[in-house]
Amino acid sequence: MKKRHIALMLCPAPLVASCVAAATPEVAERTHTVHPGESIQRAVDSARTGDTVLVLPGTYHGSVKVTTPGITLRGTGDATVIEPVAKSTDDCGKRGNGICVAGTAKKKLKGVTVADLKVTGFSHAGVVSVGSDGLTVRHVTADKNGVWGLAEERSQRSTYQQNTARYNGDAGIFLANTIDTEQGATDTRNTLLSGNRLQGNRIGVTIRRLRDLTVTDNDITGNCAGVMVVGDENKPKGGALTVRGNRVVQNNKYCPKTERLPFLQGSGIVLTGVEKTDVTGNAVTGHSGSSPLSGGIVLFKSFVGATNDNNRIRDNSLQDNHPADVVNQESTARGNTFVHNACRASKPAGLC
Numbered sequence: 001m002k003k004r005h006i007a008l009m010l011c012p013a014p015l016v017a018s019c020v021a022a023a024t025p026e027v028a029e030r031t032h033t034v035h036p037g038e039s040i041q042r043a044v045d046s047a048r049t050g051d052t053v054l055v056l057p058g059t060y061h062g063s064v065k066v067t068t069p070g071i072t073l074r075g076t077g078d079a080t081v082i083e084p085v086a087k088s089t090d091d092c093g094k095r096g097n098g099i100c101v102a103g104t105a106k107k108k109l110k111g112v113t114v115a116d117l118k119v120t121g122f123s124h125a126g127v128v129s130v131g132s133d134g135l136t137v138r139h140v141t142a143d144k145n146g147v148w149g150l151a152e153e154r155s156q157r158s159t160y161q162q163n164t165a166r167y168n169g170d171a172g173i174f175l176a177n178t179i180d181t182e183q184g185a186t187d188t189r190n191t192l193l194s195g196n197r198l199q200g201n202r203i204g205v206t207i208r209r210l211r212d213l214t215v216t217d218n219d220i221t222g223n224c225a226g227v228m229v230v231g232d233e234n235k236p237k238g239g240a241l242t243v244r245g246n247r248v249v250q251n252n253k254y255c256p257k258t259e260r261l262p263f264l265q266g267s268g269i270v271l272t273g274v275e276k277t278d279v280t281g282n283a284v285t286g287h288s289g290s291s292p293l294s295g296g297i298v299l300f301k302s303f304v305g306a307t308n309d310n311n312r313i314r315d316n317s318l319q320d321n322h323p324a325d326v327v328n329q330e331s332t333a334r335g336n337t338f339v340h341n342a343c344r345a346s347k348p349a350g351l352c
Contacts, residue, residue, distance in 0.1 A: 040064050040073075040082070041090070047071045055117060061085040063093035063122075065100045069110045073099070075117030078141055082119045096124030096146060103131025108156070110134050120144050125151045126168070133157055143167050148174040149201065156189040164197045165204075172198035172223070176208040185209040185231065185238040193218060202255045202264065203228050204248075211240040218246045224255035224264035225293065226284075231273035233306045239274035243282065250286040260303075265289035268321060273302030275309045281316065288322040292329075296321030296343065299328045299336060310335035313351075318343035326351045 029050040032043040036058030043053045049070035057079035064082065066073060082098050092100035098119035103109035110133045118141040119126035126142030129135050129152035141164045142149030149165030151174040152158060158175075165172030173193060177186040191213040198204035204220035207213065208230045220226040226248040231238030248268045255264040266289025271277055284296040293300055296318040299308045308330055318325035318341060325343035328351060330336065343352040 034060075036060070044068070044071070044073060049111075055080045059083060063088060063090055063098055063100065065090060065092040065102055066112055066114075067102050067109065069112065072113040072115065073117075074113070074115045077116050077139070078118045080117040082117060083121050084123070096122055097128045098122040098125065098142075098145070099127045101127070101129040101132050101135055103133070103154075105131065107131075108133035112136070113138070115139050117141075118143070122146065125149070125174075126165075128152065129155050129158070131155060135159070136161070138162055140164075141166075142172070145169065148172075149198075151175070151179075153177065153179045154186075156187070156191065158188070158191045160191075160193045160196060162195045164199075165201060166197070166199040168201045170201070171203045171206040172196075172201040173204070174206045174208070175210055175213070176206075177210055182232060182234060183209070184234040184236045185211050187211045188213045190214070192216070198223065198226075200253065202253075204251065206230065207238075207241065209234070209238045211236065211238065214242045214244065215246065216242070216244045220246060221249045221251065222253060223251045224253045225267035225270060226251040226287075227269045228267075229269075229271050229274050229277055230302070231275070231306055232302060233273070233304050237273070237275045237306070237309075239311070240276045242278045242280070243269060244278070245281045246283075248282055248284045252286070252288055254289075262293065263291050264293060265291050266294040266322065267291065267298060268296045268318075270298045270300060271308050271311055272300045273304070273306030273308065275311065277308075277311045279311070279313045279316065284316060284318045284321060284325070286320045288320075290323075295323055295327035295347075296325040297327070297341075299330050299333070301330055301333070307333040308336060309333050312337050312339070313341060314339040316341045316343070318352075323347060 052072040055075045062085040113136040115138040123146040125148040132155040135158045149168040204223045266287040268284040324347040326346040338351040
C-alpha cells in the first residue's frame with residue numbers, strides 16, 4: 001500500500017488517473033481458440049480463471065480434464081465433436097470419460113462452464129463432474145456413451161440446461177451423492193435440470209440419494225424409464241426435491257434387469273425410498289409394461305426396504321398408462337398425498 005501511495009505522489013495531477021490504473025493492473029480474460037488437429041487439453045491447461053477455450057468445428061479425439069476454476073469450455077454446437085482416442089494415457093480417458101470436471105475431496109472446483117459441443121462414443125460418461133460447485137452444462141449433446149451421458153457426484157449448485165442426452169447405456173443425466181459408496185443423501189444447494197431432451201437411454205434422469213434440486217420442463221421420451229428418484233435406508237433420506245412441468249411420454253423401451261433393478265419398461269416417473277418430493281404439473285402419457293416399476297407415476301418401496309414418505313403427487317396430467325396412471329405400491333408408507341391429478345385409473349383405486 002505504501003509503494004502505491006508513493007507512486008501517486010510522483011504523478012503530475014493530470015496523470016493521476018492513468019497512474020492509478022498502472023498501479024492496479026487488471027488481468028484480462030482471454031479466449032484460447034482450438035483449431036482441428038490441435039489439442040483441447042493443452043488450451044485448457046493454459047487457461048486461467050475467467051478464460052474461454054473456444055473449440056472450432058471439427059472432430060477431436062481424446063478426453064479433456066478441467067481442474068482450473070471459472071473457465072469456459074465452449075464449442076460451436078454439434079459441429080464440435082469430441083470422441084475417444086484409440087489408447088488414452090490420461091486418467092479421465094482411462095476411465096472411459098469424455099470431459100472430466102474435477103475438484104478434490106478438500107476443495108470443490110468452482111464456476112466451470114461446458115457448452116455448445118457434442119461428446120460421443122465414450123465407454124463410460126460423456127461429461128462427468130466430481131467435486132464441483134456452480135458447474136453449468138449447456139447445449140451439450142451427449143450420445144452413445146457406454147454408461148451416462150452427463151453425470152456428477154459430490155457436487156452442488158449445478159445447472160444442466162438445454163442439453164440433449166440420447167442412446168446412452170444407463171441414464172441420460174445421472175446425479176448422485178456418491179457413485180460407489182452407500183451413505184445418506186446430500187444437499188445439492190439448488191441444482192437445476194431444465195429444458196433438457198432425454199431420449200433412448202435406459203433411464204432419462206436418475207436422481208440418487210440427493211436433496212434440494214429441481215427437475216423441470218424437460219422432454220423425456222423413448223427411454224425404458226423416464227425419471228427415477230432413488231433413496232435408500234441411510235439418513236438423511238433422499239428427497240426434498242421437485243419434479244415439475246416435465247413432458248414424460250412413451251418411455252417403453254425394454255431394458256433387462258441389473259444387479260440393482262428388475263427389467264424396466266413403461267415407467268414414467270418412479271419414486272423409491274424417498275421423502276418430501278413434490279411431483280407436480282407433469283404430463284405423463286403412453287407408458288405400458290409389466291415390470292414392477294411400470295406405470296405413469298409409481299411409488300415403489302425400495303429393494304432395501306426404504307419406504308416413500310410424505311411425498312406430494314399433485315396437479316399432474318396422466319393418460320394411457322398401464323397398468324395404471326398412478327401406482328402406489330406402498331402399504332406401510334406414511335403421509336403420501338395424491339391431489340388434483342387428471343387421470344383415469346390408479347392402483348389402488350381412488351388416487352385420481
